[in-house]
Amino acid sequence: MIKGNLKLLRVSFEIILFAFIIFSFFRFLPEKLKAITLKTQIIPLLISFLAEGFFLSLLLFVLFMLLTIIFGRIYCSFFCPLGGFQDILIRIKRKTKKITKFSYHKPLTLLKLTILIFAIISIISGSLYLIGYLDPYSFFGRIVNYLLKPAIVIINNSGELILRKANIYALHIMTLPTFNPLALTPFILILGTIIYFSLKRGRLYCNSICPLGTILGIFSIRSFYRIEIDKSSCTSCGICESVCKAECINSIDKTVDNSSCIRCFNCLNVCTFSAIKYKRPIKKKKTDNKKTQNLSRRNFLYSFFGILGFSGINLLLRNKKSPIKPYLPPPTPPGSINLEEYISKCTACYLCVNNCPTNVLQPSLFQYGLKGVFIPHMDFYSGYCSYDCIKCLEVCPTDAILPYTKEEKKKIQIGTVKFIKDFCVVYRNNTNCGACAEICPTAAVTMKPYKGLLLIPTTTPSFCIGCGACQNVCPAKPEKAIVVKTNIVHKEAKKPKRKRATQQKEIKEDFPF
Template sequence: MIYKILKKSRTIIALAVLVLTFVLFIDIYEWIPEDTFDSILYLQFVPSFLHFLAVFSLVTAGGFLLILLLTLLVGRFYCSAICPLGILQDVVTRVARWRSKKKRFFKYKKPHPVLRYTFLGIMVLAILLGGGWIVSWLDPYSIAGRSFTYLFKPLVVWANNGVLVPVLQKFEVYSVYHQNLILPYLVPTLLTLALTGAIGYFAWKRGRLFCNTICPVGTFLGEVSRFSLLKVKFDQDKCTRCGKCSGVCKSECINIKEYSVDTTRCVTCFNCLEICPESALSLTPAKKQNAAESSVNQMKPVDVAANSVGHDGNRRKLLVTGLALMAGGRIHALKKNKMPESQKDLLRNEKDHPVAPPGCKSIARFNEVCTGCSLCVAACPTGVLQPALAEYGLSGFMQPHMDYSTSFCNFDCNKCGEVCPTGAILPLPIEEKQVTQMGKAVFVKQNCVVYTDETDCGACSEHCPTKAVDMVPYKNGLMIPQVDQSICIGCGACEYPCPVNEPFKAIYVNGNAVHQEAEKPETGEKQEVDHEEDFPF
């Protein structure tokens, strides 16, 4: 009975975590307050650890320590009930089991230590050396976040606009309304779809294969679980080797022939404990290894030697792949700089740096800490935050950047810093955010329609919130933009409405590698108005 309660409790916790995390990413009406984001994501392991490295506060970012303590108590409970990607895999596995006619869906499989420890080593090196782009492809929370943002959120918006809003408006219910659908770039969407599809396929066929073969968080917590207080153990006198426990073990780690459970792969789902008809399996305090386990451990030096060879091979492949990607990016840049014949008289926008979100302090720091979970992309009300392709180079692939071809940064918004779970984007008060200079506007007179077509425009000046872009006399009664970079904050409100097509914008934002503080614009003296004399009626 106690194991049935444990299993049901674990299922309820997992569903609650999955629903809350999913809602954070698809909250199209912004119903969830920003101050609750940290509470919901506090126990996500990698974001919590990176957040701690960024702020050095256990109160703000100590969730990873609680996960370690929980693992030392009962094993990899995080993987089973807190990790959103793990819970998603369980959902896929449950559907696969419903559709399958097999009596025993799973069976024991040997572990893959070479792959497991290779990916763990890559993850550790990436964190130590600031390779945030590598972390973004291995962190399970970030993978789940991108799936929610780039795959599920557009579907929710489509359902809202095409089904929910028309139906409710027929009943004169206007609490829900049409939402603008901002689709991400095709490449990030396809990559996310491919990775999510591959993980889903693994879950359909082999349960937690991804978690126990590739996921570095699962491997690390598996090593910690070797020292956990409570472990699943066999009572050989009671066991009849019916195989029911092995048939429901989604980690494929129960070897009924040897009466053993691979603790490092067990995700503490309690399925085996609940289904065993003889109560031969129990969650008991850890005991000393028996002679058979000791003999297996004596063979580990040979395995380690083999692992090192495999690790070297994988490291070479990773290096070659990285060089190929960098070379490919250079070739792409050369092709991109070919100017069309019809636009030969226009000057191409030359940006020294992309524009990183406010609160990241510097591009280098941002690339080191950000895991590309895309929560800020999902939460951004204007949609200006988009996943980077080549903007940051290889080091910031899929990390968000300010894409002023999509939109602009709202002058009165600081939501990205409020929701960031890793501290890559630090929260800024509105007053501080409004003077944080992410970049500087650059005016290209030769591209401006006032110069080329001799016609009125002024869209950039109209939208500038700090009035860093001002219109000055030009000729024939025309006005032309002029930029005061000292009060410009690089919000993109000038670049976005510019009618000239990219990459020949008449005004664009050149990002700052290190964010600076802009000067406050002069407001001038307040003029008194004679209301009695000027009253219009």
């Protein structure tokens, strides 16, 4: 048996990690620390390993599984930010209402397994989308992006305005994330479910919908350390049952469903008789254990048809995707290699969107088709990819955007420049402009003599990295005169040959006037 105040340990760990994960979405932390913080999230580790074969990801994933086998679902109470979010809601409810009592409910095995099997089938068929969308960390990322960030932006910007009136320029104005009603609908539906469940039934979401919860639940049915009730000293008073957020303690039968137990340790401190303990169980008769695994034949058949149905849907999606798209989708971030790989690995947690300093990364709708719905795309109308910036590459927890170095990133060509002379200010108005050439970081756009003193843009697409700066600043209206054409598969840009240094350095010349 493990001694000490386990609840206190759990709560402190949970709060600290929760804070770090939230900070990862803002400018407070260095990118390296953000990357380390997010190495605690199981689904991103799994995707990173499955898709990229990264050994570190595998190692950490195996470590988490071992921890689960030894201690049970500690991820759910110690590491999961969505769990932390629900715990906050439960706590708020406890503070506002005098009594919040939970009571034992039978596990929803059927529902759990169906969703899990759907998720697994979708992984096998090459799409990590379902597991990505329901991944608790990624979902929490969306909560930060759609709820927390706007709240912080509004508070910050009104504070900034007040301070500025008093000539204090301590705060920076922040940009509100973009909202799209279509993208918000499934988000609000699931968020509503989570909030409703957590206020009514504690951590029911974790024990019904969350596919990760189900996987970890299977691993923790027979974990080395379990919550056990000492039948001789228990009086069935029900106090432990009333504080159990997972609703897995049956105080009448004096049993605990260890596959549903999220190891929050709330029950340990409340028992007057110390009858409930976290310990290695004493070997018991087999009949006791059998009870928890109630995958009946009916469940099996149900799941089987579920799989068939889902594979059908998947096949349909595949067939729809295969014909060549009539339009080019927007470029994917540098480091994502190609559209197909990017779509298959991104879980739309929006960590990159929130870390992007220029707001070029925006949640998409159907720009990447049905399979890539909601994942971030490069929007050159809202910003451009900063040449020296590798923030999204550094933070991406699933390695959908791979962590190339700054020098490598500067050569990744995500698209190429296309100049449309007919729309250009110089051609139309006969006045100088050159906004595109001035902002181009690679000399893919330069100015050449045109008429008289006028200069007009000229492009060398092989130098172009597709950062979109020219498209972003081009002042031509209504149509941009310079745009980026997407490379579905990223290429390597050529470096322009530099002229020799114009003059020797350090010259003591006289004033030329």
